[in-house]
Amino acid sequence: MTDLPAISVTDLTKDFRVGIRGVKLRAVDNVTFSIPRGQVFGLLGPNGCGKSTTLKIVLGLVPATSGSFTLLGSAAATPEARARTGFLPEAPYFHRFLTGRELVRYCARLSGVPAERVESATDDALALADMTEAGARRVGTYSKGMLQRIGLAQAVVHDPELVVLDEPTAGVDPVGSAAIGRMIGAMRARGKTIVLCSHLLGQVEQVCDRVAIMDRGRLVLEGRIDDVLARRDAHQISVEGLTPAARAAAEEALARHGARVTSVEHPRQTLEDLFRRLVTGSRD
Amino acid sequence: MLTRILWIARITFLEALRQRFLAFLLVLAAGFTLGSLPLRSIDFGHGELKFLADLGFGALLLFGSVLAVVLPAQLLYAEIDNRTALTLLAKPVGRGEFLLGKFLGTWAVLGVFTGVLTLLVGLILVGREPMVAARALSLQLTPPEVDLWGLCQHALLQWLRLGIVAALALLVGALAQTFLYTVVVGSMAVLAGQLVWIAQDALARPDGSPLGRAGLWVTTRLFPNLQGYNIGEPLVLDPSSVPEGTVLSLVVAAIAYLAVILLLACAAFRRREI
Numbered sequence: 152m153t154d155l156p157a158i159s160v161t162d163l164t165k166d167f168r169v170g171i172r173g174v175k176l177r178a179v180d181n182v183t184f185s186i187p188r189g190q191v192f193g194l195l196g197p198n199g200c201g202k203s204t205t206l207k208i209v210l211g212l213v214p215a216t217s218g219s220f221t222l223l224g225s226a227a228a229t230p231e232a233r234a235r236t237g238f239l240p241e242a243p244y245f246h247r248f249l250t251g252r253e254l255v256r257y258c259a260r261l262s263g264v265p266a267e268r269v270e271s272a273t274d275d276a277l278a279l280a281d282m283t284e285a286g287a288r289r290v291g292t293y294s295k296g297m298l299q300r301i302g303l304a305q306a307v308v309h310d311p312e313l314v315v316l317d318e319p320t321a322g323v324d325p326v327g328s329a330a331i332g333r334m335i336g337a338m339r340a341r342g343k344t345i346v347l348c349s350h351l352l353g354q355v356e357q358v359c360d361r362v363a364i365m366d367r368g369r370l371v372l373e374g375r376i377d378d379v380l381a382r383r384d385a386h387q388i389s390v391e392g393l394t395p396a397a398r399a400a401a402e403e404a405l406a407r408h409g410a411r412v413t414s415v416e417h418p419r420q421t422l423e424d425l426f427r428r429l430v431t432g433s434r435d
Numbered sequence: 436m437l438t439r440i441l442w443i444a445r446i447t448f449l450e451a452l453r454q455r456f457l458a459f460l461l462v463l464a465a466g467f468t469l470g471s472l473p474l475r476s477i478d479f480g481h482g483e484l485k486f487l488a489d490l491g492f493g494a495l496l497l498f499g500s501v502l503a504v505v506l507p508a509q510l511l512y513a514e515i516d517n518r519t520a521l522t523l524l525a526k527p528v529g530r531g532e533f534l535l536g537k538f539l540g541t542w543a544v545l546g547v548f549t550g551v552l553t554l555l556v557g558l559i560l561v562g563r564e565p566m567v568a569a570r571a572l573s574l575q576l577t578p579p580e581v582d583l584w585g586l587c588q589h590a591l592l593q594w595l596r597l598g599i600v601a602a603l604a605l606l607v608g609a610l611a612q613t614f615l616y617t618v619v620v621g622s623m624a625v626l627a628g629q630l631v632w633i634a635q636d637a638l639a640r641p642d643g644s645p646l647g648r649a650g651l652w653v654t655t656r657l658f659p660n661l662q663g664y665n666i667g668e669p670l671v672l673d674p675s676s677v678p679e680g681t682v683l684s685l686v687v688a689a690i691a692y693l694a695v696i697l698l699l700a701c702a703a704f705r706r707r708e709i
Contacts, residue, residue: 213709230529233525243522260442261526261527262526
C-alpha cells in the first residue's frame with residue numbers, strides 16, 4: 152500500500168464552459184504525472200496554467216472532464232483519503248471573527264481529530280507554524296504572512312500523510328517565505344509528502360525533490376530536481392587565486408584536450424541569500 | 436458526520452449573528468411591531484388586539500421571509516467567494532454535510548429572529564389585554580383573551596415556515612452561480628409558495644380543462660403552501676376556531692418539505708464546481 156504513489160494522475164483533462172455561449176476553455180490538457188510518497192514535489196507554471204485546477208480535481212473539489220487519478224491509493228477523493236490529506240488553498244481567507252486557535256480547533260474537528268486529542272493537536276500545529284503566541288488573536292487582525300501560517304496550521308492539524316500547499320508564499324515577504332520554507336523542511340523531516348505550488352523558484356529549487364512544470368494546461372517537464380537542472384554538456388570549476396597567467400595556462404591545457412572555456416565569472420550569491428543575510432527577524 | 440455538521444452549523448450561526456443585515460432587519464421588524472402601538476386607534480374596525488397581532492405577525496412574515504432568502508444565500512456565497520469552502524471541502528467533509536451545516540446554522544438564527552419578535556408581540560398583546568378586556572366588559576362584550584400556548588405554536592409554525600424558505604434559497608443557491616440570481620429566484624419561489632393556495636382552491640373546483648388542471652396539480656405539488664402557516668391571529672386570539680390537529684399536520688408537512696428540499700439541495704450541491 153505504501154509503495155503506491157501519494158498522487159497519480161493519468162491523462163487528466165478539464166474543460167470549463169465560459170460565457171453565455173458556453174465556449175470551451177481547456178484548463179488541463181491530458182496531464183500525466185506521479186508523486187512518490189515522502190517527497191516534496193513542486194508543481195510550477197505561470198498563472199492560469201492549470202496547476203490549481205489539477206490540484207482541485209485531485210482533492211475532489213472540481214470534477215475532471217476525462218482521465219483518472221488516485222489520491223493516497225484511492226481511486227477518487229474519498230472522505231477517507233481526504234482525512235489523510237491537508238490543503239492550504241491559494242490566498243486563504245478564514246472566518247475573521249475566530250481566533251487562530253479557534254480556527255485550528257474547528258478544522259481539527261472537521262478533519263476527524265478525536266475530541267480528547269484536539270487541544271494537543273492544535274498546540275502542535277500552532278507550534279509548527281510558529282503561531283502559538285498569535286493563536287489568541289482574531290484572524291481578522293493577522294498580516295498576510297500570519298494568514299498563510301495559520302492556513303498551514305489548519306492544513307496539518309490532523310497530522311496528514313500528504314500536504315498540498317497552493318502558493319503558500321504568495322504576498323509574503325522574503326523573511327516570511329523563508330520561515331514557510333523551514334516549515335516545509337520540518338514536515339519533510341517527519342516523512343510527509345508535500346505538493347508545493349509556488350512562483351518562488353529559488354525556494355522550490357531548495358526544498359523540492361521533484362518538479363513538474365505546466366504551461367497552458369500541458370505538462371512540459373517532470374523529473375528529479377537534480378536531473379532537470381543539471382546541464383550535461385557543460386561543467387563549472389570554482390577556483391580561488393586565479394592569476395592571468397594561471398588562467399591562460401589552464402585555457403591552453405583545456406584546449407589541448409579539445410575543450411573550450413566559454414566564460415569565466417565570479418561566483419554570485421542569490422539575491423534571496425543576500426536579503427536574508429541583511430534582513431533578520433520577522434515583520435509579523 | 437453529525438459532529439461535523441454541528442460544527443459547521445455553529446460557525447455559520449456565529450457568523451450570521453455578525454451580519455449587519457440581520458441586525459438591520461431585526462431593528463426594522465421590531466420598529467414595525469412597536470409602531471403598531473401608537474397606531475392602534477386606527478384599527479380598521481377590527482379589535483385592537485387583532486390589529487396589534489396582525490401587524491406583529493405581518494412583520495415576522497415579511498422581514499423573516501426576506502431574511503430567510505437572503506441570509507443563507509449570503510452565507511453560502513461568502514464561503515464560496517472567499518474560498519473558505521475550498522478549505523472545508525478539501526477535508527473529509529461531505530458536500531451534503533456542508534450544506535446541512537449551513538442550513539442548521541441559518542435556521543438557528545431564524546429561530547432567534549422568530550423568538551425575539553414573538554416575545555415582542557407577546558409582550559405587547561399581554562400588556563394591552565387588561566385594558567382591552569376592561570373596555571369590552573364596560574360595553575358588555577366578551578373580553579378577548581391572549582392564548583400564550585397559541586403564541587408558542589405560532590412561533591413554531593413560523594420557524595418551520597422560515598426553515599422551508601431558507602431550504603428553498605439553499606436549493607436555488609446550490610444550482611445558481613450568483614448571489615443575486617439566488618435571491619431573485621428564491622424570492623419568486625417564496626411568492627409562489629404564498630400564492631399556491633389559489634391553485635389549490637382552483638383545483639378543488641370541478642371546472643377547467645384537463646391541461647389546466649394538470650398544471651394546477653403540478654403547481655400544488657411543486658410549491659409548499661406557505662400561506663397555510665399564517666394562522667397566528669386565530670391561534671392566539673381565538674384558538675377554538677382552529678380545527679383540531681391543524682398545527683400537528685402543518686408541522687408534519689413542514690418536516691416532510693424540509694427533508695425533500697434539503698435532499699434536492701444536497702444532490703444539486705454535489706455536482707457544483709467550487
